[in-house]
Each structure stands twice: as structure tokens, then as C-alpha cells.
Amino acid sequence: MVTEVKMTEKYAMPDARGHFGPYGGIFVAETLIPPIQELNEAYQKFLQDPDFISELDADLAHYVGRPSPLYYAERWSRELGGAQIYLKREDLNHTGSHKINNTVGQALLAKRMGKTRIIAETGAGQHGVATATVAARLGLECVVYMGAVDVARQSLNVYRMKLLGATVVAVESGSKTLKDALNEALRDWVTNVDNTFYIIGTVAGPHPYPAMVRDFQAIIGREAKQQCLEMTGKLPDALVACVGGGSNAIGLFYPFIEDPSVRLIGVEAAGDGVKTGRHSAPLCAGRPGVLHGNRTYLMADDDGEIIETHSISAGLDYPGVGPEHAWLKDTGRAEYVNITDDEALEGFYALTRMEGIIPALESSHAMSHVMKLAPTMRKDQIIIVNLSGRGDKDMQTMAKREAIEL
């Protein structure tokens, strides 16, 4: 664990009931209150437990492969002609994304709580794979809910989950994407509360999930801070990360929240463009509301019905966002921008051809924003961008777009 670098001291969010200002909280049906209380107690207890922390640290080192490198993208930086760009290489983690940081932590909690069955929702399938992976390792039954649309566009990950022994349930209700997978996972949990642990993959859901997932993902920012200081002798000037639910972004941002010189920039998916209405950018173009257990910015109509979202990347195709991002937006501590599908592809190709690294389509949104941001900054300034996942899972989507048959 990185302990010698200054981390958050004064910023003490959320409060005891999970509120980030007006956001967050616990908005669930009564049957889920007792298991959420049980989870919260376990999480508070084990977070202070040296045995738990050392087991988690060992898993992160030897199973996940941490620390992940902070890579200086020298050629790409030179090409863009502005700030120096560093990539936080979460794509090099076991299973190929940052999602495993959280599933390793929650699975250890599940084991200590004596739960025998794991459920999860997934969009792109990265969280589903990361969950199926830890469930396989611990010998726990695993059921993953995935929207039928996502099952079709991320079939490689569906196959990976099945290989790992998970049952993948294609969800046919609603828009058949991530939000519907979450609904179905909540329905499963309410039915099987006694033996089941629900591993939520992002910093959303009822308290304590937004705080707990953040705490498990904050390893990204802790490492990045120390690595940046070691490599450059100073803090970065800006952090850039894509935001769907927002777990990789909060993981990177959190240890820097009390460093005011560091800009925190979250990149939402603008799909066909925010003005078209076909997007997944609630922070940029949504309104506060309540969904999936917390109050946050949502994409909803005037009647409060949730609007269908769109993004080329299944992992960002979600109408809500973690409540802490809503708070960081309102307080002005973080900035949120958006990148269209077409722009994201530019980021995808640029990183692939400049640095020989194929990013996930989700992460490509962050890369694309870096292409806009870096040239506006001085050469002695530093950007750390979170390369939250690798693009292997997106080969079919990309090939289809290029009309190539694999």
C-alpha cells in the first residue's frame, strides 16, 4: 500500500447515511434494507481489519498484477505538441481492465460474510468477467445479468464468463442494456438475500456501494500519484478518465481531490452528439433524480421516466452516474465533458497507431479528450489519463464498423 504520499484528509464524503450533499443515499425497497445494513457493517469493519487489508494487498499484487505501470506516451505527446501524457495502465491488469480491483475486494468481503452465491450486472462484460473470475477462484456460484443488446455486441466477454463457470442471463426487459441488467440483478438479490452477495461494478447503487467501490478503486490514484512524483518530481496538472457509472474515474481522482492544482476531468459518452438526444451523458445533459438506490444526475424525461441511452461503448451506455461525481460536478471540483462515438474512434486509432496500445472503446473517450486538451497546455505540464481497459473485447465492434468479416 502507498502510505507515504499525502491522500485525502479533510474531504470526508459520504456522510454516515451515504450522502454526498444531496446525492447518494439509500433508496431501495424494504427487503433490501437488512442486507445493505449487513454489508455496510461488514465493509466498515473489514476496512479497518489488518488481516483483510493484507489479504487484499496480496491479491492485488500477485493475482491482479499491481501496481500497474504509469507509462509515458512520449511519441503521442510529441505528436500532439502540448502537455506530456502519461497513461495509467489499468488495461494490463488481470482480465484486462480496472474492474478487477473492485471485484477482488468485494469477493473477499463476500467470503468473510459467509455468502455462497455471487451476482453481478455488466455492460461491456468487463465487470462480469472480473466477477466471474474471482467467483471461480473462490469456488462461489456466480450469475451475471447482461442486457440482451450487450450480450450480442460483447459476445467474446459472454464466452469468457461462461468459460469461467458463470451463468450469464440475457435481460430482455426495457432497453436491454446495462440499466436493465441492474434492475434484474436487484430483483435477484431481493429474492435470494440470505445467501447472495451482489457485487456492483460501479460507484452507483445504494450506500455503501458508491463509497466502497471508490475505496477499492482508489488504488489507481494512489499508485498514479506516487509514480508521477517519482517519475517527474511533481503532481500532474490534469487527470482525464471516462465516466459511465464512473468507477475508474473516481478511482483515479479520489486521492487527488485535495490537491487543488490538479484538474479532474471526467469524459462522458456523447454518442451521436448531446444535441441529438442519443447519448449517455447525464452530468452534461441530465437532471438530478433517483434510480438504482441513489440520487444522482440521470437521463430522464419531464415525467421522470428514464430515457434510453446510446453509446458505441457498452460500458458507458448507462443513464445514471455515481453520486460522488454529481457532487464533484456541483461543487466545481471536477469538470465533465463529452466525446461522441466518432471522436472516441479517433482516440482509439490514435493510441493504437502512435503507441502500439489498443484501448477499450470506453477508455477511447478519455484518449479522444486528451487529443483536444494536450495541445492547449504547455510542454512542461502533465496529463495522466486512465487507460481503464484494453480493446480486445471490441474487435468485433470495430471490425463490423470497418465492414471487415473476422
Add this chain to the structure above:
Amino acid sequence: MSRLTAVFENLAQAGRKALIPFVTAGDPTPEFTLPLMHAMVAAGVDVIELGVPFSDPMADGPVIQKASERALANKMSLKKTLAMAAEFRKTNQSTPIVLMGYLNPIEAMGYENFADASQQADIDGVLTVDLPPEEGADCAALLKARGIDTIFLLAPNSSEERIRKMTSIGSGYLYYVSLKGVTGAGHLNIADVENKLKQIKAITTMPVGVGFGVKDAQTAKTIASVGDAVVVGSALISKIENNPANPEQAKAEIIQLLSAMRAAMDAA
């Protein structure tokens, strides 16, 4: 005295139990629901739970999910549901209406606007599935100031502390969810229900309705022997789902089932 309290007191005096149907407003069409409400009253129901359709009904099983989808396809909304309730009230001043749904449509309208609109529509109670008492005190206070009851859910795993909390903020009646699961799920265990109701009754004198998993007249009769009200939803709505081309047939089957439940409960 609220309309809900009056209904439960009258029933108690007569030694009878309340029959409470749940239907989703605007399912399958906006025109269908209002005549159905009047027909259900004629069949002997005591209170109507009117479902406000929502895009993401997380606590509902497939039957009520699809009811929401059908209603939303016809542009049903919270505003239109309130208008429907107001229309019902023009010719029925005695049957309480409880709005049942999810929080986000109320958030979009604003709590105060919602409380005002509910008062204007002469709504009697509001049950918001994803608004537990910890987060719901503000909304409940606004409703209470307008004479509207807030109904809370209780679950098999609710602690005594939580039951007390519901009884202090809630009013009208408590809705006991008879099983761990979504609406319309599995089969309820009557012995478990009876034990839990004993625990609840030891804490409060508020009437307790029992729902989730009430499928037929026999179950309704059994539940009526232990609870103060029987709530039935999915079993009614499945009639609509099963008669997509013939809503009149669906209505006839709904009334038939409610009449059978009423008769069975009164014979108890």
C-alpha cells in the same frame, strides 16, 4: 379522520377484512382503467392501489413490469394518473385511492408540487417502493400536512426497530410484503406470514395489509384470517396480459377473480 382510517374502522366493526386490488394506471390503455376502477368497487373492493407506471420497476416481477411498459407505450405518466384519480373521485367519494410507484416521477415533479397535486386529486395515500423512511420523512410530512397517508412496506426480514420507525412516520396502513422477492413471485408461506404479523401487531395497532404472492381466492381467504387486508396485483394484471386483443374479456376475468376473493374472505 382519513378516508383510509374510516374504511378500516368500519370493516373492523363489521368483522370483515379489506380487499385491495393493485392495477397499473393506463394498462393496457388510458381508457381502460377508469371503468375498471368503478367495476372493481362494484365487485366489493375496499381500497384501490393505483400503480404509477415507471420505466425501471426494480421491485416488480415480469407481470407488473410489462404492465408498466404497456402503459408507458401509451404515454401514461404521474400527471395523467393523478388526473385519472380526480376523474374517479367525481363519481365515487368513498373508496380510498393509494398511489403506488417509484420515486423518480415524484422527484421530477418536485415533492411539494406532488403533494399539492395529490391533494387536488383527492388522493388518500401514497406508497413509494424505493423511498424508505430514512429518506422519506420530508415527503411524508408534506403529504401529512395535506391529509394524505404515507404507506410503508414491511418485509419478512424487517427488524423490530424498523417496524417502529414505519409506524411513527407511516399512517393509514402498513403493507407487509409476504415473501422475499418481487411482486407476483412464488408462493407465500402462511405460517411465516402469521408469525411475522404477530410481531408487527405487538408493536402497532395500525392495520396491516398483506401482498406479494396472493394468487387465488383460497390464498385470499387464508391471508384474511391473519391480516387486515389482502392486496392482489399480478394475478389481476396477468388477465390483461393474457387477453391482449380483448380488454373486455380481461376486465370480466379480473372482476370474476375479485368477486371470488371477496366471497371467500367474507365466508371466513
